[in-house]
Amino acid sequence: MGMKTHAKDLIVGHHYPALNGLRALAVLGVLIAHSVTIAAMGAPAETPYQSAFLDIMGIGWVGVDLFFVLSGFLITGILLDTSEKKNCLRKFYIRRTMRIFPLYYFVLFLYFSITYTLGHIETFGTSEIMYLLYAGNWDEWAGLPRPVALRHLWSLAVEEQFYLIWPAIFLISNKYNMAKHVCIFTILATVLFRIAFVWFDYHDYIYHITITRGDSLLIGALLAIIIKEKGLHYFNIRKSIYVLTIGCIAIATLFCINGNFAGKTPLILMFGIPSLFLVFVPVILLTFLLPRNHIFQRVLSSPALTFMGKISYGMYVYHWFVIILIHSLNLVPFEDYSFWSRHALFLAYATPVTIILSWISYEYIERPILGYKDKWASYDD
Numbered sequence: 001m002g003m004k005t006h007a008k009d010l011i012v013g014h015h016y017p018a019l020n021g022l023r024a025l026a027v028l029g030v031l032i033a034h035s036v037t038i039a040a041m042g043a044p045a046e047t048p049y050q051s052a053f054l055d056i057m058g059i060g061w062v063g064v065d066l067f068f069v070l071s072g073f074l075i076t077g078i079l080l081d082t083s084e085k086k087n088c089l090r091k092f093y094i095r096r097t098m099r100i101f102p103l104y105y106f107v108l109f110l111y112f113s114i115t116y117t118l119g120h121i122e123t124f125g126t127s128e129i130m131y132l133l134y135a136g137n138w139d140e141w142a143g144l145p146r147p148v149a150l151r152h153l154w155s156l157a158v159e160e161q162f163y164l165i166w167p168a169i170f171l172i173s174n175k176y177n178m179a180k181h182v183c184i185f186t187i188l189a190t191v192l193f194r195i196a197f198v199w200f201d202y203h204d205y206i207y208h209i210t211i212t213r214g215d216s217l218l219i220g221a222l223l224a225i226i227i228k229e230k231g232l233h234y235f236n237i238r239k240s241i242y243v244l245t246i247g248c249i250a251i252a253t254l255f256c257i258n259g260n261f262a263g264k265t266p267l268i269l270m271f272g273i274p275s276l277f278l279v280f281v282p283v284i285l286l287t288f289l290l291p292r293n294h295i296f297q298r299v300l301s302s303p304a305l306t307f308m309g310k311i312s313y314g315m316y317v318y319h320w321f322v323i324i325l326i327h328s329l330n331l332v333p334f335e336d337y338s339f340w341s342r343h344a345l346f347l348a349y350a351t352p353v354t355i356i357l358s359w360i361s362y363e364y365i366e367r368p369i370l371g372y373k374d375k376w377a378s379y380d381d
Helices: 017-039 048-082 088-117 126-132 148-175 179-199 214-230 237-258 266-289 295-300 303-310 312-328 339-370 373-377
Strands: none
Touching: 017 048, 017 266, 017 295, 017 303, 017 312, 017 339, 048 088, 048 148, 048 214, 048 266, 048 339, 088 126, 088 148, 088 312, 088 339, 088 373, 126 148, 148 179, 148 214, 148 312, 179 214, 179 266, 214 266, 237 266, 266 295, 303 312, 312 339
């Protein structure tokens, strides 16, 4: 299209500010969707405009899938860049552990300590143990109760299970130039699993379990493999925008047919999640293909979004606790506020409190530990 880009400089596993911007948008979408869901408990929709607002804001759940695609892309990029390094698998696991375990287990420790002290938990049951083992996404499938305050951690369990299994599979399959084929086969199998589960009326469970949600991570992995194999010149801006347009039309069509884009409804589980890939993949590509001075790049690389992207892990972990606390303390009494005022106030409380908590957590829990990654598991050793 005649525009100079920075595509030729792309190294798949490296850091790019615009991707942090996408992380920020993903976590903000989830925060808004969850905030609106809880706020609506005290201020249900009474007009078509209010119903439309709830349906549109509820689409924020797709931020989880954007996180998945980005994680698959970035993790596979790291594996591609380090596969020839000595002890790369051991170092990968050490570095991942240092990135995700400290905050996760810190939050679980706080949660279990507080609930035990308040008498809400007398003994550790199977549900609690599953969260300690990063298996909380299987609790509903196993017929176990899901603690309300921990329900958002299912996606971290999916990612951790992916981190545990995928690196070894990738390194073995990549050795025989089969990684791309493994991705494609598994993505298709996952989509077929979802359709089959819906067909046999198991759709209440499949939103959370790894075998029916792993395709989002593998789409990102496949994109990283193709870029590494063929280079960014294999793609272009015009085609990316074309695919993005098709994805948006598909999502809008499904929204109209279904009446909403709720992630746990059968139609969206079968066709909505694959439609998201037609949006997320070209959006990721455009962060590399468009020139740095393009408005798209400038927005995603803006200080505010870059900052929130940096603390997005903490924002995701903390936001639901903040929302539940606002609701439990009745900080926005539904009898005192109109529909619109209640939703605005809920977000006005939840967003800054989540950001502040996440920043403190990043500065005093996450970053100090991350400083030891290169000391304990440097890829250059």
